[in-house]
Structure formats: C-alpha cells, structure tokens
Amino acid sequence: MRCTHCGAIIPDDMLWCPECGMEVQIVPDYNPLEDVLAQEVKGSVEDATRQIRTDDIRRYRREGSREYSNSTRVLSQGELDEIRARRNAAMRQGRREGRNTTGSMRQSARGTTGNMRQASRNTTGSIRQDRADTGSMRRQATGTIHQRSEAEERRRQQIARKKRLAKKRRQRALIIFLLLIILAGVLGFVYYQNSYEGQIRKGNQALQSSDYSLAESYYKKAINKSSKKAEAYTGLSKVYIQQDDLEEAETVFTTAIASQPSNVELYKAAIQFYVDTKQLLKISELLADCEYDEVLEGVKDYVSKEPQFSLEEGTYEEVQQVTLSSDGGTIYYTDDGSEPDTSSKKYTEPILLKEEGSHVIKAITVNKKKVPSLTAARTYVIQLPIADAPSVTPSTGQYETASKITITVPEGYTAYYTTDNTDPTDPAVTPEEYTGPIDMPEGQTMFSAVLKNNNTGKYTQVTKRNYMLEITQ
Known part of the structure; x- marks a missing residue:
C-alpha cells in the first residue's frame, strides 16, 4: 500500500506512514x-x-x-x-x-x-x-x-552501528591523546625540574626563603648542567651578597671568567655585579685584562680608557706644558701624587709645570656610564740651570769720588743686596731688592749681592764687594 500524501510504501501491519506520519485510511481492496x-x-x-x-x-x-x-x-x-x-x-x-x-x-x-x-x-x-x-x-x-x-x-x-563504532574510535583516540598529553606533561615537568631552568627556579625560591645552603646547592647544580650560562653565576653571587660576603661573590665571576675568557655573558654578569655593589672602578680592572675583541665590543658601553698625556716622562730644564686627552668622557686629575676621583680637579686646559722639582700628575676618564678608567700617571722633573753669581761693579777698592754700584740681572731673576756684610739669602735677613744702580756709601762698605730665580725661588751664589769711599776736597 502507498501513502496518499507522500507516496511512500506502507507495510500492511502499520496504521501510519513511516515517512510523513499521516494516518492510513483503511478501505476494502478494489478488484x-x-x-x-x-x-x-x-x-x-x-x-x-x-x-x-x-x-x-x-x-x-x-x-x-x-x-x-x-x-x-x-x-x-x-x-x-x-x-x-x-x-x-x-x-x-x-x-x-x-x-x-x-x-x-x-x-x-x-x-x-x-x-x-x-x-x-x-x-x-x-x-x-x-x-x-x-x-x-x-x-x-x-x-x-x-x-x-x-x-x-x-x-x-548498520549505519547506527558504524556511527557507534566511529564514536567509540573517536572517544578511544581522544582518551589516548589525552593520556599522551598527560604523559608528556609529566615527563616535561620531570625534565624541567631537573633541567638548568628548573634548578635556577628552585634556587631562586630557596634564595627568597633565605635558605642559602639549599640555594647554593641548586645554583651549583645548574652550573654543572650548563657552565656557559650566566644566570646561575648571578644567582650564586646573590647568595654570598645577602650574607655580606662580597669577596666570595666576586670570586664567583672572576673564577668563571678565568676559565672562559671569551664568554661575553659572563663579563656582562660580572659588570652588573660591580654596578649593583657600587664597585665601578673594578669594571675597568676586569676589562683591562681582556684580550678578546668580541668581549670588548659586547660591553663597549662600560669600557673607559685611560687619558693620554702629550708629554713623555722625564727631566726638563725649562717650564713645560702637559695636555690630557681621551676618547670620550670627563677627565679628572691630581698634581700632588694623590689618587684622582670625581672630586678631583676637572681637566679643562693644559697643565703648566713652571716650578723646579718633581711633578707627579695622575688622571682618570669617567665615561657616560659613570665608570672610571684605570689611573694614568706621569712624573716630570723640572731642573732649571743655576746662573753664576751676579756681576757687581765697580770691583772692590778705595775710591775718592762718588761712585754708583751696579748689579747685572739676567732675565728670569731678581737681584737682592745688603751693605752690612750680612748674607742676603739668610731667611733672618731682609735684603734690599735691586731696581737700579745705587750710590756707594761713604766709608767702608761690605756689599753683598745675590740673584733669585723667579720660577724656582732658588738663589745663586753671593757676590761680595769691599768698598772704601773717602771723598777728598
């Protein structure tokens, strides 16, 4: 029998259409x-x-x-x-x-x-x-x-069975996938816990808890796993810093750099340590021994070179002028032999060496990172030649007419004299400064003259004259 509504075949034992659901009208068969x-x-x-x-x-x-x-x-x-x-x-x-x-x-x-x-x-x-x-x-x-x-x-x-089987397969695949993810997560967690990063993390946690012994152990394990990475050295140095042992903290870096002198990351970590502990001068000491250009290029912002001197060390017989220069930064210097720092004289113009004696000049350069260079020092000796005893005229003798006494004064010198037979170089004596020819006193006069170097303050030998002036009518 066919449905009058949709035309679908209706089984004899059904009272409604299996396709559209309409009720079947039962009538006698037509023959x-x-x-x-x-x-x-x-x-x-x-x-x-x-x-x-x-x-x-x-x-x-x-x-x-x-x-x-x-x-x-x-x-x-x-x-x-x-x-x-x-x-x-x-x-x-x-x-x-x-x-x-x-x-x-x-x-x-x-x-x-x-x-x-x-x-x-x-x-x-x-x-x-x-x-x-x-x-x-x-x-x-x-x-x-x-x-x-x-x-x-x-x-x-069959279709339903296939769908159920497909669903079961999908569920089974999903379960397997989830199990694999869980297994991978567990393995990854175990691997991470024993990895370099895992040791660093546990070391940091122990350091925050002030468990210095445990933190030191974790950081050393991390170093054993990867000695080229700097993070473990930094963590280990912090263990000693928090225990106020800066010397041991510094040793962590110096020892590592000694075994790996071309490791840029270790140099950067050491420099940061010196910055944090306000030991900037040691940055220049550390880099002074570095012979690797790639390291110096990697930390170039912290490189502070010593200033250059225009005059070589030595002994000079005349006044000298010294010029200082640097590749960058500010120069500070001292001329009394003390160690310079940022509170010393700031170099702005050439240094004049005009006094006789030894002159020790020390200078440093401070770069933009406030890192001072190593100290550069030079020693200069100024030793001016000593002039002969001054020439005094007239010579010793007896005179009957008035005469003038003249002292020859070379350039750079000042002449002093006395007329009472005292030594003009004696600090207890106040000699007269010679400014021009002087009148010879009547009677007997013990005249003494000396020259003083205007730069060094040194006196020449004393020239003495004995005059007897008796004027006749």
Whole structure:
C-alpha cells in the first residue's frame, strides 16, 4: 500500500506512514476482476447466446492486473458504496430481464445452458485463479515490502552501528591523546625540574626563603648542567651578597671568567655585579685584562680608557706644558701624587709645570656610564740651570769720588743686596731688592749681592764687594 500524501510504501501491519506520519485510511481492496465478472454476467443475461471468451477474460485480467499493480489510489467510503450500488442495481435489472425472457428463451437456452454453465464454471475458475494470483501477488508484494523494510532496518542498524563504532574510535583516540598529553606533561615537568631552568627556579625560591645552603646547592647544580650560562653565576653571587660576603661573590665571576675568557655573558654578569655593589672602578680592572675583541665590543658601553698625556716622562730644564686627552668622557686629575676621583680637579686646559722639582700628575676618564678608567700617571722633573753669581761693579777698592754700584740681572731673576756684610739669602735677613744702580756709601762698605730665580725661588751664589769711599776736597 502507498501513502496518499507522500507516496511512500506502507507495510500492511502499520496504521501510519513511516515517512510523513499521516494516518492510513483503511478501505476494502478494489478488484477490477469483479467489475469484469459483473459486466460478463450482464452480457450473458442480455445475450444468452454469446459465450464469454477465455481470451477476453485473460485480457481483462491482464489489464486489471496492470491497472491494479500500478494503481496507488485509495477509494473513499462514498465512492465504494456508489460502485457497489451500481453493481447491485445492474444485477437486479439483469435478473428482471432474465425472468421476462425466460419462457421464450428457456427452450433455446436449454441447449446452451450446459455450455453456459461450463463457461461459467470456467470463468469462475479463472476468476478464482485470478483471485488466487492476486493474493499471491499481494503476499509477494507484502513479502517484498517486509524484505525491504527489514533490509532498510538492517541498513539503518548498520549505519547506527558504524556511527557507534566511529564514536567509540573517536572517544578511544581522544582518551589516548589525552593520556599522551598527560604523559608528556609529566615527563616535561620531570625534565624541567631537573633541567638548568628548573634548578635556577628552585634556587631562586630557596634564595627568597633565605635558605642559602639549599640555594647554593641548586645554583651549583645548574652550573654543572650548563657552565656557559650566566644566570646561575648571578644567582650564586646573590647568595654570598645577602650574607655580606662580597669577596666570595666576586670570586664567583672572576673564577668563571678565568676559565672562559671569551664568554661575553659572563663579563656582562660580572659588570652588573660591580654596578649593583657600587664597585665601578673594578669594571675597568676586569676589562683591562681582556684580550678578546668580541668581549670588548659586547660591553663597549662600560669600557673607559685611560687619558693620554702629550708629554713623555722625564727631566726638563725649562717650564713645560702637559695636555690630557681621551676618547670620550670627563677627565679628572691630581698634581700632588694623590689618587684622582670625581672630586678631583676637572681637566679643562693644559697643565703648566713652571716650578723646579718633581711633578707627579695622575688622571682618570669617567665615561657616560659613570665608570672610571684605570689611573694614568706621569712624573716630570723640572731642573732649571743655576746662573753664576751676579756681576757687581765697580770691583772692590778705595775710591775718592762718588761712585754708583751696579748689579747685572739676567732675565728670569731678581737681584737682592745688603751693605752690612750680612748674607742676603739668610731667611733672618731682609735684603734690599735691586731696581737700579745705587750710590756707594761713604766709608767702608761690605756689599753683598745675590740673584733669585723667579720660577724656582732658588738663589745663586753671593757676590761680595769691599768698598772704601773717602771723598777728598
């Protein structure tokens, strides 16, 4: 049976359509062979002499079978009642006409009654056979429908089974994937805990908890795992810094650099240590021993070079001038032999060496990072030549006329004299400064003259003259 709404095949044991869900209207089956039989019976009554031909019945049966097999229309109850009423009316009309003609036809019909009965039996047999065939067709159709339903059900079950299996496989794959992730996480955690980074992290935690012994142990383990990385050295130095042991903290870096003199990261860590502990001068001491250009390039911002001197060390017999220069930064210096720092004299112009004696000049350069360079020092000796004793005129003698006493004073010197036989170089004596020729005193005069170097303050030897002036009339 087919659904009148969607055309889907409805199994015999179902009261609604499996596709659209509409209720099935149950009506008696329509058999076209019944109409064929009624028409033939009516024709037999109207024309008792005409026999029903077997080929006609077969033709009707084939047509009816095709029509029935192709029919998908379900008759309503009203249509079914109308068909039955018409069929019953036709049969009653045929009976009345048959009675009217029975007498006249009885004689002629007797001869053919046997034939008609035989034909009727044949027809009835054929109809019964057709009904049997129809039932068989229905059973076959029903069987086919059941088979299709069962096949469809099996297919649906197979699809559902495949979906369940696929879902289980997905769930199993997901579980395996999650287990792998968990396993990888556990392995990763274990690896991290024992890795360089893991040791550093545990060392930092111990350092924050002031567990210095444990922190030192973790940092040393990290160094054993990777001696080239600087983070573990920095952590280990902090362990000693927090215990106020700066010397041991410094040793951590100096020892590491001694074994790895080209490791830029170690130099950077050491420099940061000196900055944090305010030991900037040691940065220059550390870099002074470095012979690797890649290291100096890597920490170039902290490199502070010593200032340059324009004058070589030595002894000079005249006044000298010293110029200082640097590649960058500010120069500070001292000229008394003390160590310079940022509170010393700031170099702005050449240094003049005008006094005799030894001059020790020390200077440093302070770069933009406030890192002072190592101290550069130079020693200069200024030793000016000593002039001869001054020339004094006139010479010693007795004079009868007034005379002038003259002292020859070379450039760079000042002449001093006394007239009472005292030494003009004696600190207890206050000599007279010579400014020009002086009058020779009357009587006996013990005249002493000396020259003083204006730069060094040194005196020459004393020149003495004995004058006797007696003026005659």
